[in-house]
Amino acid sequence: MEITLNWYLSLSAVLFTIGVLGVLFRSNAIVILMSVELMLNAVNLTLIALAQSMGDTSGQILVFFVMSVAAAEAAIGLAIVIAIFRNKLTVDINEINLFKY
């Protein structure tokens, strides 16, 4: 059996869905950031699989840039989590509802 593009795209879809479920299910802000990283990785896998399928380097360059943005996003997100923890002593998003009402 040949491993075609469909298999990689399906795996990517499943990983992306697990990331979405992680964002929706969990109430820990740090685990939510980790789920976002998982979703970014699923998209990166799609880009790499399509780049290989089409014989084009551009997809891999785009993955490189996505990784840079993910690093920046993780740094800023975790800094925000630290700043919130300093004020409220929790990272549970159900407790952090300053803007909710």
Place this chain on the structure above:
Amino acid sequence: MLPQLLFFFLAIVAIAAALGMLLARNPVTSALWLVLNLFCIAGLYMSLNAPFIGVIQILVYAGAIMVLFLFVIMLLNLAVLPRFKDFDWKRVAAFVLGMAVLAQLVYILAMGLGALPEPVAVEESVVSGTATEIAVALFTRYALTFEIIGVLLLVATIGAVMLAKRRFV
């Protein structure tokens, strides 16, 4: 037969690790599951003729970003979260929404397959992922984007230091 076995092994471990991250109650356990998942995806990159991106994945993601996560978890000294409640409408809604996303993705996948161009032969695409190829593209065609990414990382570093500084808020 070997590439197929490799793909299925890496795919199953990646999905299991992602589920482990989703279900683990301790944030540290979640982070370690995610590291395993990132390693599996790096292996898939290697098998897709992208060795440079695979190495960068291990260095940047499993190395730098996950160490940052573990460091913050350690810094905050989080307690293990309380057990899930037996039944919660929010969780049911979240599950339904997640399945809706999956259904959408599968629908797009099934609809779009006919529109994909024919795959290039492996022999032609085998050179596309080496560090030389990536570097040539990065410093010629994508040079401006590369510079902008540099500025973005600088701004993110300054912002993270400002946000995490004591007595900022």
